[in-house]
Amino acid sequence: MALQSKRRKLKPLDNFTSFLFVLPAVLGILLFTLLPMVSSLYYSFTEYNTMVSASPQKWVGLANYKAIFTTEWPKVGHALGVTALYSLITIPLYMIIGFALALPLFREARGVRVFRTLVYLPVLIPMIISGYLWNDLTQSYGHINQLLVAVGLKPYAFFTSNDTAMTAFILMGLFTVGGNIVLWVAQMKAIPDSMFEAAKLEGARYPTLLLRIIIPMCTPMIFYNLVLSVVNSLQTYASAIVVRTHLNADALDFYVGQVYSKIVEMSDLGLGSAMSWLLFAIIAIIAGVTFKFNKWVYYEEEM
Amino acid sequence: MTAVVKRRVVLGAKYVVLSVVCLLFLFPIFVMFLRAFTADDFVFASVFFPVEWSISGFRYAVDGGVFRLVLNTVAVAALTIVGTAVSSTLCAYGFSKVKFKGQSVVFGVVIATLMLPAVCMQLQLYSQYFNWGWIGTWLPLCVPAFFGGGATNIFLVRQYMKSVPNSVCEAAKIDGANKFTIYLRIVLPMCMPIVTYVMIITFLGCWNDLMGPLMYLQASGSEHLYTLSLGIYMKSLDPEFWQWQFPNVQMAIGLLMMLPCVVLFFLFQKNLIDGVTMGSVKG
Known part of the structure; x- marks a missing residue:
């Protein structure tokens, strides 16, 4: 009895010391997530150019948002179009290719481990270097055009023209699909062998296994991958900065690039913040819709 | 047959x-x-194999100050790794081995930040760092790591810590150990595989990071602080380092930059792949 009351007295202190362990994360969220979100939301309703003065010049209400859809629209709309085009093509493309390449790689067999490693290697090329590498590979004198000419094809313009730059950029991104393959393989490996054995006893052939077992069992990964690729591809920018030149500036005009130049290069935090919030809203809506329609995802156990 | x-x-x-x-x-x-390994005179020749082999690409890279960039990047990475390892394990311990009021709510909020679009957040952080006078310093790249070390890492370490039997902690408690001692002497040593993973993934992230330095470090007067990615980018635009526009110099730097990543990948292949899949499949 005495012990119990003693423990009860200690409780508030105990509670507090336990909380101290997670204090870094709590402060981190307040300082580096909540505070910047609130302040940038506030700045998005102001005129704020850091070249003029260190604090916002004046409250302008919705003027920045209005400007996005009126005076700035030719540029913003174009960038949104480029970003949307890139996302619409690459999300299904990278997913299907990643999935297809994971299929022969998920069962342990001789050499499979080596193949998995080799396919992953290009992911280790740093982003900045990959830009220079692909810039060099795709020049008229570059190795890819040498090979195209060698097999009797015409050289391709790749990054040197607005018409072909997007294709080249998508091709460049294809080489980092290894990161995706690792995830698919892990998901496929989690499928119990007994399922395949039972299906084989019933006389099922490979297409049936694929459609009735592998794909349904991979739906959690399809969903995870879908959400992740939507968020990532809408924020594409850094991987394009090296390969984007005056020759293809229109074709690789990604939305984040415009926000970056507004904020960092032009010091226009008012309009820049509004533009970043527009992207935030677009991502939130698309991700939200994806979550809403996830009835097709199979979960082994309820979380 | x-x-x-x-x-x-x-x-x-x-x-x-x-x-x-x-x-x-x-x-x-x-x-x-x-x-x-192509010689300078032949970098724009349309031939498959170099007409003349040379290491001048590496020489220009060294002369242009690539080691300074390496040193800067190592310093930033080291600070970030320390911050991430310490704070993510502390928080993970706080979410798995001790109890406090509102724990599940706080954990829910931490996990919710996983959903936030990263680049959007970086863009919104710019004005804050600007007002704090942090632009052109390493602070935006290192300091946030000391505050939780990222929701993914907290989540991964927490999952791992849950597998440490509570009876071990109870035994230590009866022997008079306080919560911090249990964390430092018992739980942390048992979690080294996942901490290794977190440290490696943090290193790779810092080493290859382009967007962070591009946003927060690229200010006049902070050239001596540039990390590899930003330094390579800025020097290849700078007429003073005109050789850095040559493919042989760029690829020489590229090989140097890739080397530690490949070495770490082969040394810790299992840790890395297990960690990546733990964050997605089981999460």
Whole structure:
């Protein structure tokens, strides 16, 4: 009895010391997530150019948002179009290719481990270097055009023209699909062998296994991958900065690039913040819709 | 008999296709090697193998100050790794081995931040760092790591810590150990595999980071602080370092920059792949 009351007295202190362990994360969220979100939301309703003065010049209400859809629209709309085009093509493309390449790689067999490693290697090329590498590979004198000419094809313009730059950029991104393959393989490996054995006893052939077992069992990964690729591809920018030149500036005009130049290069935090919030809203809506329609995802156990 | 033959043909075809795919994926890396060792006079020649082999690409890289960039990047990475390892394990311990009021709510909020679009957040952080006078310093790259070390890492370490038996902690408690001692002496040593993973992934993230330095470090007067990615980018635009526009210099730097990543990947392949999949499949 005495012990119990003693423990009860200690409780508030105990509670507090336990909380101290997670204090870094709590402060981190307040300082580096909540505070910047609130302040940038506030700045998005102001005129704020850091070249003029260190604090916002004046409250302008919705003027920045209005400007996005009126005076700035030719540029913003174009960038949104480029970003949307890139996302619409690459999300299904990278997913299907990643999935297809994971299929022969998920069962342990001789050499499979080596193949998995080799396919992953290009992911280790740093982003900045990959830009220079692909810039060099795709020049008229570059190795890819040498090979195209060698097999009797015409050289391709790749990054040197607005018409072909997007294709080249998508091709460049294809080489980092290894990161995706690792995830698919892990998901496929989690499928119990007994399922395949039972299906084989019933006389099922490979297409049936694929459609009735592998794909349904991979739906959690399809969903995870879908959400992740939507968020990532809408924020594409850094991987394009090296390969984007005056020759293809229109074709690789990604939305984040415009926000970056507004904020960092032009010091226009008012309009820049509004533009970043527009992207935030677009991502939130698309991700939200994806979550809403996830009835097709199979979960082994309820979380 | 025919069934066996058929199976062998299918298996053979599978290996052929896989080999072709792998050759395709290795092609860019192969070309990196060829370009890095091409002599200056032939970098724009349309030939598959270098007409003349040379290490002048590496020499220009060294003369242009690539080691300074390496040193800066190592310093930033070291600070970030320390911050991430310490704070993510502390928080993970707080979410798994001790109890406090509102724990599940706080954990929910931490996990919710996983959903936030990263680049959007970086753009919104710019004005804050600007007002704090942090632009052009390493602070935006290192300090946030000390505040939780990222929701993914907290989540991963927490999952791992949950597998440490509570009876071990209870025993230590009865022996008079306080919560911090249990964390430091018992739980942390048992979590080294996942902490290793977190440290490696943090290193790779810092080493290759382009967007962070591009946003927060690229200010006049802070050239001496540039990290590898930003330094390479800025120097290749700078007429003073005109050699850095040459593919042989760029690919020489590229090989140097890739080397630690490849070494770490091969040393910790299992940790890395397990960690990546733990964050997605089981999460």
